[in-house]
Amino acid sequence: MAEDDALQVVQLAEARQLAASGRGKEIRVGARLSLKDVAAAAHTSDVNVLRWETGQRRPTGEAGARWGQFLRSLERLGFDTTENDESEGDDESEGDEESEDDEEPAPQPAPVTAHRGGIPSAMSAA
Numbered sequence: 001m002a003e004d005d006a007l008q009v010v011q012l013a014e015a016r017q018l019a020a021s022g023r024g025k026e027i028r029v030g031a032r033l034s035l036k037d038v039a040a041a042a043h044t045s046d047v048n049v050l051r052w053e054t055g056q057r058r059p060t061g062e063a064g065a066r067w068g069q070f071l072r073s074l075e076r077l078g079f080d081t082t083e084n085d086e087s088e089g090d091d092e093s094e095g096d097e098e099s100e101d102d103e104e105p106a107p108q109p110a111p112v113t114a115h116r117g118g119i120p121s122a123m124s125a126a
Contacts, residue, residue: 015068
């Protein structure tokens, strides 16, 4: 039994490190899993997982240890937001200036001017 306790302490320490560093959420998002998905794997509530990810609470007990173990397993399988292009949109301020130069601007509608009769008409682009 002492060996199992020692393993749980190590897993809990890893879980706390994942929570404190923000890696827990990064791994979950990179794996495209919801809070409920991860909570089910750890046998806890999605509220607990949210609190761990946001730093409101530290992971504790068997559920905290399972959460850390599950995330480490995902990490070993290669789930990581740095490799997942779609999840990079979480921080909208990064890379916006560079991507604007690469993207073609959206077409603009033709300007509207008032016609003699007061009815607006679109100017034709020649």
